[in-house]
Amino acid sequence: MFLEDLSPGQIFRAGPVTVTAAEIIAFAAQYDPQPFHTDAVAAAAHPLFQGLAASGWHTAALSMRLVVQAIGHIQGGVIGAGGELQWPRPTRPGDELRVEVEVLEVLPSRSRPDRGSVMVRITTLNQANEAVQVFAPRMVVPRRPL
Template identity: 60%
Template sequence: MEERYLEDFAPGQIFRSDRLTVTPEAIIAYAREYDPQPFHLDDAAARGTLFGGLAASGWHTASLTMKLLVGSEFRPVGGIIGGGMEELAWPRPVRPGDELRLEIEVLEVRLSQSKPRQGVLRARCTTLNQRDEVVQVIVPKLVVPRRG
């Protein structure tokens, strides 16, 4: 896939990712390491919580979103370099067996005031499950090199 410079992006562009399936083993392994709460570690324990069953950590969802983003057709030159986050929301949990995909909408492209060789791109990255339900929305500001 072709990498893109700042000039190759425009507000309104939509990019998409492939899909990935979330396994219960992956949910539990991530939780053991980074978010060891009962609703992320054990389905039986999770049934008695507001989740009503095993649910991936929001941070796991964010990590999966990053994997989808890096592998998508979006591809800025030099990689995906964050310059901050304006929004992060998890409107519904990710469950074992969910098949996730990502839609990236370019919201704004602007030149850097202080660094003429780069600019800032704002995008809405929406992670959806197999039922097209939104499981995460992030709006990062990304640093993207300019051409030449």
Template identity: 55%
Template sequence: MESLWLEDLNVGDRFRTEEYEITREEILAFAGQYDPQPFHLDETAATDTFFQGLAASGWHTAAITMRLIVTSGLPFATGIIGAGVELTWPTPTRPGDIVHAEITVTEIKVSRSQPDRGFITVAYDTLTRSGQVRQRTTATLLMFTRTSPTGPAEVPQR
């Protein structure tokens, strides 16, 4: 993918990431380290909870979504720099889910005081193949123009 700068974007631009399959083992490992609650750690205990079965931590879903966006969703020249986020998890992420993210640019504001940068707002859903929304996010991201001090000459090659 070609690297994108602030001036390359328009409201309404859409992006789609690759897919990712979430395994039971990953859910248990993530929960064991970062969110050790019974509905993330124990299939039997999880059946008697609100989730009625093993569910990935919302933070695990967020981490997978971030990876998808970075590796295959938003090819921003200077990286994805968050300035604020709102997210919800309308349905639980389950073992075996194959997810991807669909992203839409909803707002672009160039800074008046520093015109070499601006903020964009993106809305994105993390979806299963059948279209179930596992995570819904609105994020404000800092972006730079090609002429910014962090422009092409200073961006490390991957």
């Protein structure tokens, strides 16, 4: 898929993937070792989380896996150029995550005729259809060769 194959309003989907407590703890132990990610008892006492919660970075990594499943057929891969990331609610053990990738804007480059940029909104939803992550990145996408 090239820049010319994308248009605002298109939606791509992938998932679900189930998150386990063991995965949450293992990821956090290595990358985000805070008690509300690594210790169920400490997490239950936390005033904000009130239970074991996945690191936002764990949610982001799982979401990226699903994004590649949804739109990984973009020529050259899924190449990000920055964006805004939000975690409106925690990912919990047992959550089944899926992503929806909505194309918001498609812009051919003025200075690089071989590519363009695409603004997307990637929403990661749990089994209750609640957003656990919303990421609005700009991606670099090649144009179809002439």
